[in-house]
Amino acid sequence: MSRTIFREANLLDGESPARAAVSVVVDGDRIAFVGDGDAAPAAPGDREIELAGRTLMPGLVLSHFHSTYDGITIMPEPLGLENPPGYLMLVAANNVRKALHCGFTSIVSAGAINDEIDVQLKAAIDDGVVEGPRMLAGGRGLDTTGGYTDTGPHWWELGNPGASRFCDGPDEFRAAVRAEISRGVEIVKLFPSGGHGVHDTAAASAISEDEMRAAAEAAHQRGKKVRAHCSWRHSVLECVRAGVDVIDHGDEIDRECIDAMVAAGTTLVPGMFFLKQMLGDTGNLVNATPEQMAPIQAEFDNLRKMLPVAQQAGVNLCVGDDYGIIILPHGRYAEELEFYVKEVGIAPLDVIRWATRNGAKLMGREDEVGSVSEGKLADLLVVDGDPSVDIAVLQDRDKLLAIMKGGALVKDHLSNLETPNP
Ligand SMILES: [Zn+2]
Numbered sequence: 001m002s003r004t005i006f007r008e009a010n011l012l013d014g015e016s017p018a019r020a021a022v023s024v025v026v027d028g029d030r031i032a033f034v035g036d037g038d039a040a041p042a043a044p045g046d047r048e049i050e051l052a053g054r055t056l057m058p059g060l061v062l063s064h065f066h067s068t069y070d071g072i073t074i075m076p077e078p079l080g081l082e083n084p085p086g087y088l089m090l091v092a093a094n095n096v097r098k099a100l101h102c103g104f105t106s107i108v109s110a111g112a113i114n115d116e117i118d119v120q121l122k123a124a125i126d127d128g129v130v131e132g133p134r135m136l137a138g139g140r141g142l143d144t145t146g147g148y149t150d151t152g153p154h155w156w157e158l159g160n161p162g163a164s165r166f167c168d169g170p171d172e173f174r175a176a177v178r179a180e181i182s183r184g185v186e187i188v189k190l191f192p193s194g195g196h197g198v199h200d201t202a203a204a205s206a207i208s209e210d211e212m213r214a215a216a217e218a219a220h221q222r223g224k225k226v227r228a229h230c231s232w233r234h235s236v237l238e239c240v241r242a243g244v245d246v247i248d249h250g251d252e253i254d255r256e257c258i259d260a261m262v263a264a265g266t267t268l269v270p271g272m273f274f275l276k277q278m279l280g281d282t283g284n285l286v287n288a289t290p291e292q293m294a295p296i297q298a299e300f301d302n303l304r305k306m307l308p309v310a311q312q313a314g315v316n317l318c319v320g321d322d323y324g325i326i327i328l329p330h331g332r333y334a335e336e337l338e339f340y341v342k343e344v345g346i347a348p349l350d351v352i353r354w355a356t357r358n359g360a361k362l363m364g365r366e367d368e369v370g371s372v373s374e375g376k377l378a379d380l381l382v383v384d385g386d387p388s389v390d391i392a393v394l395q396d397r398d399k400l401l402a403i404m405k406g407g408a409l410v411k412d413h414l415s416n417l418e419t420p421n422p
Helices: 085-101 117-126 170-182 209-221 233-242 255-264 272-280 290-313 333-342 348-363 391-395
Strands: 003-011 019-027 030-035 047-050 055-058 060-065 104-109 134-136 141-143 164-166 187-190 225-230 246-249 267-269 380-383 400-405 408-412
Touching: 055 348, 060 085, 060 267, 060 348, 085 104, 085 117, 085 400, 085 408, 104 187, 104 348, 104 400, 117 134, 141 170, 164 170, 170 187, 170 209, 187 209, 209 225, 209 233, 225 233, 233 246, 233 255, 255 290, 267 348, 272 290, 272 333, 333 348, 333 391, 348 391
Parallel strands: 003 047, 003 055, 060 104, 104 134, 141 164, 141 187, 187 225, 225 246, 246 267
Antiparallel strands: 003 019, 019 030, 055 380, 380 400, 400 408
């Protein structure tokens, strides 16, 4: 395989501020060289791209992704039985392709209904059957009887609907995690608390700390991770103590939660862009009353206050959200990045780190993806503009000139920038 040499790049490497006039050499599926142009002479057959100050950056990582969601409502929680698995697989294949073509070369599942849709989709992507990002595959959510996702009327006697597996007691959680992992799931979703826009479901902490600890230990023993939909302050603290790897949302976090997350190395994926949609356009979703909207506004206001504190304290923050819910369609991923800059006051370079380095850390693949450095996989974007100055440029698909995954160009609008190589 011949090499691709990018010259005169504005390099955003996922760690440091932008650096001008850098050359990057891609050899096969890896980044072979990053440095001054003169040190990387072209050989016959190499493809040379003169970027002339355009940005080269890591492929983005979306750390909360529901592949099977498409135009769903969340009240009641989807059971995962609304469509047959073959149909859901096509929805999922369409969504992951969309993410890749928006510049997200890696995605982390936050749960994907039943039938191991994510697991099988990941295998199909890795085998080249369909196009898509690198995936950390999810499965069914684990919850307790009567918990957050146990929303069917009890007289229906649904038992375990497709999207959830109900477990009671540490032993059942341990067994459920092992069963999920045995079917290929790499990150298991738990539902220990309500909140995050949904306030009229079971109010109690649905999963106890000893149950979460059993789930986390069972996953870690097999080299896998657990993530938890968790909004409430006390539940966040229980999750961190129990060894949960990823807190989704954390709407009620305070300084104590932040310090606990930093000490334990827990990742936080706030998914606040969804709350923004809830506050802006609930009409499609529910006929919410002012009383129902008040807690959502309170969650939004608290996260807006605490996320800069969490950033400053060193929490591993990541991007990703509930795309596919009716008020937040798939494809709007890069708008979320601008939202954190403009409405939460996070510096563009930090949000870029959330979407690159931090996502790679969550995946446990920081040695391979998430930054532009020698030896890593060549997951790269070429952007006509500088996202560290104007992060909104990532929303303009025409300015996304190239998307490379593992050295292969998924999108290639570089022909005008090629240097003839005799
Ligand atoms: Zn979600």
